[in-house]
Amino acid sequence: MDKELLEKMYGDRNYYNKQFRAKTYLDATEKFCNEYMFIFNAICDEIEAVEENKDVIMENFADEFVSLMADIVKVGGKQPKSRDMLETNLYMVMYVFPCVIETGRPDSKELAECIIARWNKAFKNTNVSLSDYKSIDSGFKRKMCYITTAVCDSFDKPDDCYELTTLRRFRDEYMASSEEGVKLIEEYYEKAPRIVQTINTRADAADVYRMLFDTYINPCICMIETGKMEECLLHYKKMVEKLSF
Structure with a gap:
């Protein structure tokens, strides 16, 4: 998994969080998917390529993804301050995790849930959950x-x-x-x-x-x-x- 690519994705956090409004959210999700969905499609490709131990392969990818993201998010090995962590969690919930679902792959939901379980363990006082773009957008309507x-x-x-x-x-x-x-x-x-x-x-x-x-x-x-x-x-x-x- 390319850490530099994940760093770029994380670097877009503030831009995308500012788009979390009724008039701009869906367009922002489309742009995000165009930029980063291939990351999760590639993971799904590898999961689907094996016939046995899919759960183990999925867990390994989830571990790697969260480990790399934790290295990027944490400053000097320490969790960011509360406000900054809330912004990161919001970004993951509004854009990153739903993007996994949006791939539409057979294992996409299970993969997203696997990543989220590890995310909640990696960051204290965090309890994110899974949703999809359509459900989130319906909240504005x-x-x-x-x-x-x-x-x-x-x-x-x-x-x-x-x-x-x-x-x-x-x-x-x-x-x-x-x-x-x-x-x-x-x-x-x-x-x-x-x-x-x-x-x-x-x-x-x-x-x-x-x-x-x-x-x-x-x-x-x-x-x-x-x-x-x-x-x-x-x-x-x-x-x-x-x-x-």
Whole structure:
């Protein structure tokens, strides 16, 4: 495996992370695949070429890939600072791992999962998971309370739970009634998917969601219940601004 090529791929991290927005994400994934999919196709070629011990071959490639990437990512053998590591994990989740799936090869999903398992072991406080480009992009298109949905999912609350129903009504009946509110809704749907995906790469994601519920979402519900709509809006905006990268 060519380490210089992986260094080049990692060097593109900041560029591609900036493209993680509703209007630019799919074009960015196409460009990324055009540049780097051949790496994973080559790995799949070698896996498919053997009839026995495919699992061993796959694990060896996963080990090599993560080992080389760890050498590139770690500075002086040390894991990057939290913010930088979050950016790296976001890049891997949004672009690199889905690219393995995008090859469409018979072993692509298993290979991606094998790499991810080793990635999570190689970097402390990391808990990335597998997704694909289509699923990630759909997050920009679903007009839902994205962050609140993620928080409620972490508590195993249903989609029609009181918190989600209340905030959706607040969005549709209060925010959407003004030009400024509509603009804020659109800005929210640009930022929220990135926020949630970044939180989900963290080993302490459940703790973060608990903090968001206690500090922002539950107080917002109380404000709505007492008719303090503008206060609710400002408080929710404060949360989004705090979490935005």
